[in-house]
Amino acid sequence: MWALSTSGEGTYHHGNLRRSLIAAAQALLRSGGIEAVTLREAARQAGVSHNAPYRHFPSREALLAAVAAEGFRTLHRTQSDAAAEVDPADRLKAFGRAYLRFAAEERATFRLMFGGTLDPADHPELAAVARGTFGALVAVTQEDATSGKGIVGRDALRAWALVHGLAHLVADRQIDTAQAEACLM
Amino acid sequence: MWALSTSGEGTYHHGNLRRSLIAAAQALLRSGGIEAVTLREAARQAGVSHNAPYRHFPSREALLAAVAAEGFRTLHRTQSDAAAEVDPADRLKAFGRAYLRFAAEERATFRLMFGGTLDPADHPELAAVARGTFGALVAVTQEDATSGKGIVGRDALRAWALVHGLAHLVADRQIDTAQAEACLM
DNA sequence: CGCCAGATGTTGACAACGCCCACATTCCCT
DNA sequence: AGGGAATGTGGGCGTTGTCAACATCTGGCG
Incomplete structure (x- = not known):
């Protein structure tokens, strides 16, 4: 996963957050429908804080x-x-x-x-x-x-x-x- | 409105809350889509507290x-x-x-x-x-x-x-x- | 090399929501 | 008249989207 990322897991910058968030959202969508797609849960699955997604998606x-x-x-x-x-x-x-x-x-x-x-x-x-x-x-x-x-x-x-x-x-x-x-x- | 109701506005009991809530929900649905349909807003439009709807709809x-x-x-x-x-x-x-x-x-x-x-x-x-x-x-x-x-x-x-x-x-x-x-x- | 602007991530906060609880009021049946 | 069931209220909890302020990193320019 995150093949394009040059940085590891413990770094401050994720390296490919946008892709990871989309992937997480797809998983949430498949398993729980549209309502289950949540910015905070996607962020959680990507291992970032609840506000990091706003750097890549305005809403x-x-x-x-x-x-x-x-x-x-x-x-x-x-x-x-x-x-x-x-x-x-x-x-x-x-x-x-x-x-x-x-x-x-x-x-x-x-x-x-x-x-x-x-x-x-x-x-x-x-x-x-x-x-x-x-x-x-x-x-x-x-x-x-x-x-x-x-x-x-x-x-x-x-x-x-x-x-x-x-x-x-x-x-x-x-x-x-x-x-x-x-x-x- | 509330033609079936025998009680007026200032009463404790609404008289036809279920119908009113459905009507309010329809209005919200038409004007703002599914996401805009909210129990609390429907309650507000019906003039009851935010918890009254639960007497008529479990969710x-x-x-x-x-x-x-x-x-x-x-x-x-x-x-x-x-x-x-x-x-x-x-x-x-x-x-x-x-x-x-x-x-x-x-x-x-x-x-x-x-x-x-x-x-x-x-x-x-x-x-x-x-x-x-x-x-x-x-x-x-x-x-x-x-x-x-x-x-x-x-x-x-x-x-x-x-x-x-x-x-x-x-x-x-x-x-x-x-x-x-x-x-x- | 040093440094700074911008990109990216974090922490904290706020309001709105769904839902649960305990309590108040009213209705209706006996 | 009385009491149980139906209905409505108020407060509270946890979650969410979004905003603001701050921290950290990166890349380019002197």
């Missing part, structure tokens, strides 16, 4: 935004990896499956990203990362359209909403991943 | 659950009203439109109901009301199926997920109601 919300941004990056990477492994014609489906898998495996993170707790207007970096992730989705959708499948305009929105809705239902455990994936065929 | 979560349950009841009523006004063949679409309208007009309530903040397992009454609302939806879907449109099984789930996804996108202001409704046609 609790900013920490949550950083975790959400990390989530978008993970989702983006997962989707790209999944798309790279399949026939170009199946890319859109692969994107959808990756989306559903993310919702199932990172329920709390998914909710943080799409649950409306964070207002993108208050967190520019989060907004930018989210835009990037959606941009890739739009690109694949359009590529799919030009490849002759005719998914475009209203149909593209329909596809997005379908996957998004399935992902929410999966995250809420109202259906399971298998049922959701069956809807993509 | 803050229980108050939130009551507000969510009220949301499900409102949604249920809205959907029924909308369905009653249209040709039976269009009932499913009317349900979908009512769903979208609710998501747009009661964003915060929608998020409380579907955002995963509340675990239905911890709030039996909420679970029951939610089941009732979904039951009506399922009934309409099946009626639609038997009327010859053939929406059944996987297609029914697809329809549900589509509307649910559109509603979330509307609640998150990523699309507007008009775009969403266009997807129902």
Whole structure:
């Protein structure tokens, strides 16, 4: 851990507090949901005082935004990896499956990203990362359209909403991943 | 307000605290989101001490659950009203439109109901009301199926997920109601 | 090398919150 | 009329987010 840090444990400066706080917040998020993500607990897990986090995040919300941004990056990477492994014609489906898998495996993170707790207007970096992730989705959708499948305009929105809705239902455990994936065929 | 109350303002007993607390919580929810819903502030708005709410709700979560349950009841009523006004063949679409309208007009309530903040397992009454609302939806879907449109099984789930996804996108202001409704046609 | 500005971390404090306790007041049923 | 149950009050504890003042370290400049 803290591979970039040159300093040890007993030092005054932590060396990589920002990363450590995000990692701690992710752990708290996974184990106890959004409410369990606390600046003071994250600081405790990172081994610093309760006020050290303010040198890296202006507020609790900013920490949550950083975790959400990390989530978008993970989702983006997962989707790209999944798309790279399949026939170009199946890319859109692969994107959808990756989306559903993310919702199932990172329920709390998914909710943080799409649950409306964070207002993108208050967190520019989060907004930018989210835009990037959606941009890739739009690109694949359009590529799919030009490849002759005719998914475009209203149909593209329909596809997005379908996957998004399935992902929410999966995250809420109202259906399971298998049922959701069956809807993509 | 407090139409059922027989007692006035200066009395020791409030007369309808439970309703008042739910109303106050709804107002707080609408104006400041879930985080703004506070037992103490709800008590303040109801004109009682900070501990009175505990005679009606065992915890803050229980108050939130009551507000969510009220949301499900409102949604249920809205959907029924909308369905009653249209040709039976269009009932499913009317349900979908009512769903979208609710998501747009009661964003915060929608998020409380579907955002995963509340675990239905911890709030039996909420679970029951939610089941009732979904039951009506399922009934309409099946009626639609038997009327010859053939929406059944996987297609029914697809329809549900589509509307649910559109509603979330509307609640998150990523699309507007008009775009969403266009997807129902 | 010495030193200082800025970055980073610490200590202490305050108000608000959820929740618990003991106590007060009122309602309703017998 | 009386007494138990329901309801509301007041005080208190521990936790949290945030602010202010102070301490320590780091890197660059003379």
